[in-house]
Amino acid sequence: MEINMNGKVIVITGASSGMGAAAARHLSALGATVVLGARRADRIETLAKEIQDQGGKALAIATDVTQRDQVKKLVDSAVGQFGRVDVILNNAGVMPLSPMDRLNVAEWDTMIDVNLKGVLNGIAAVLPHMKEQKSGQIINTASVAGHKVFTGSAVYSATKFAVRALTEGLRMEVKPYNIRTTIVCPGAVKTELLDHITEADIQQANKEYVGAVGISPDSFARVIAFAISQPEDVDINEIIFRPTSQEL
Secondary structure, eight states, rough: OOOSTTTEEEEEEEETHHHHHHHHHHHHHHTOOEEEEEOOOHHHHHHHHHHHTTTTTTEEEETTTOOHHHHHHHHHHHHHHHHHOOEEEEOOOOOOOGGGGGGHHHHHHIIIIIIIIHHHHHHHHHHHHHHHTTEEEEEEEGGGGGGGTTTTOOOHHHHHHHHHHHHHHHHHHSGGGGEEEEEEEEBBBBBBGGGGGGSSHHHHEEEEEEEHEEEEEEEEEEEEEEHHTTTTOOOOOEEEOOTTTTTO
């Protein structure tokens, strides 16, 4: 069921690779206008041109989600150019897994800043527009690690548990404005996230596992399209998806 997509203006953070880039391509192919945010400006500009060359509408804005003013500029640019914002996909994230006793405290800070504060910055940027429109959808990428904790995931899982909590709180608060909220929790998906792991043993173990069971970022794109495409009176609040072969 992929309806209710044509003409929607969708802002995507973390759009330079992996799940964000896959979502941008898929949603554009279904008729959405996509506004791409990521730190790697060259990548999102290339992706925007690719989409435009295929007849779609896309805008690329260099964005560091840890900087509230940059996220506001991303959303305001979408509204300024296309007149509204229908969906934000707060997808930017990092995953430098490590056991806590290795004290990679700078990495803890980065995960909190990107995975949690970055989502909050996205929410803060779109809420005024969506309240005024009396419509919209806020989709936040969490993780299976937001439901389960495993060795090396304590801080990463904490950020993803937090994303689920704040999204549920948001869901209850935005009902007067006809705003929908969705949490998407992927399992093992083959992306660049594993490249953020600086501990060699942890990175190797995770690359071996994801390499064996991981699925394509296109799986995420289809899930996002499903959540957006529901009739306006249907609010898909949380989706967990995994590879069929994933036990964790």
